[in-house]
Amino acid sequence: MEASQHEDPPLNDKAPPSPAEPAETAPCTKALASLYARPGFKLRRAHQVSLSVFAEECRAFEVTTTQYGILVALRERPRMDQIGVAQALGLDRSTTGMVVGLLEARNLLQRSRHETDRRRRVLTLTPQGEALLEAIGPAAERARCRLLEPLSEEQARMLGELLDTLLEYHDRRVRVPLMRTEG
């Protein structure tokens, strides 16, 4: 209840006040070019930007991208257990447990025991969780659009495909693969 008056994104107009920085130690932009060229560096930055844009657009709802992902997953597939959520989103078990705990504490989902397998915690959206998902939709969509704003439709499609190619290849080699299990 402390976020209501923030219509405009900060826009960060204070960042480069005067290009004429003394830069006593740095005569070089070129020096770090090898670092900036690393795909991993760009992916870190891109992810950082993506989080930032989502956070700005969805600030009023106080949910992160990960929390949003878990809620969406539960809307699409009610009564998944934590492992199912983890595999569906490519998250660690521990990560999932922690974030689910946060969502439960905010009463956005409920964690109950599986009837026959008592190891499992069955997850269900609460009415509040469903309401939040309903309400956050446009903001999430705005975030997606704003992220892709500098790209043409063709470029956005291309970027998506390239990332898909990358991910499909590495998926199985990483410790936390995406399991598009039907369940």
Next chain:
Amino acid sequence: MEASQHEDPPLNDKAPPSPAEPAETAPCTKALASLYARPGFKLRRAHQVSLSVFAEECRAFEVTTTQYGILVALRERPRMDQIGVAQALGLDRSTTGMVVGLLEARNLLQRSRHETDRRRRVLTLTPQGEALLEAIGPAAERARCRLLEPLSEEQARMLGELLDTLLEYHDRRVRVPLMRTEG
């Protein structure tokens, strides 16, 4: 000195029981399609993969991508202060301070006071830091190559350009822009 017997990457052969995964029968695969299609989701995954590949290739050196970035930055521009490092890498002041503290604790860099401006902490690589950078080079290069393995040279270039376009546009709008300090 507890990492020496792990020549081959885990390869995670236990993940998908049947490689010929029929992604068509699953009605629930479709359910999360809207989530999987989000560029933010792909970027999170891609970043995750990137970290994982780097960690595997560079495991023997016990450095993360962020630590590696800071070390490289200091090699290229000795005697930067923490703010300079933060701006060069697009990191938060706090993040930078924390990671620099870790590197200092491992004696990979030295943190001294600026002569005339005593607020600043001037950072310098120690011989150990330089040696580590020297030694890690091939592994970092392997990580880069492995990450891009599924892409053709043309595709990798394209991906890099698309990410550049994305980042250039958002750079100033994000709270932590990249300051290619030179002037």
Next chain:
DNA sequence: ATCCAATAGTAAGACGTCTGTCAATATATT
């Protein structure tokens, strides 16, 4: 010389993420 705004850095807290380890429970093997 004094005061104030800006800057460098730290501290505390929160979340995301992974690694390990451990307990409880389920399942498979004998």
Next chain:
DNA sequence: AATATATTGACAGACGTCTTACTATTGGAT
């Protein structure tokens, strides 16, 4: 049935990341 193995989830620890608030210091304005 009894034991061995696998799985779910929790907990602890570590690192990365951002936010907010605070201290110390600098530098400029009066």
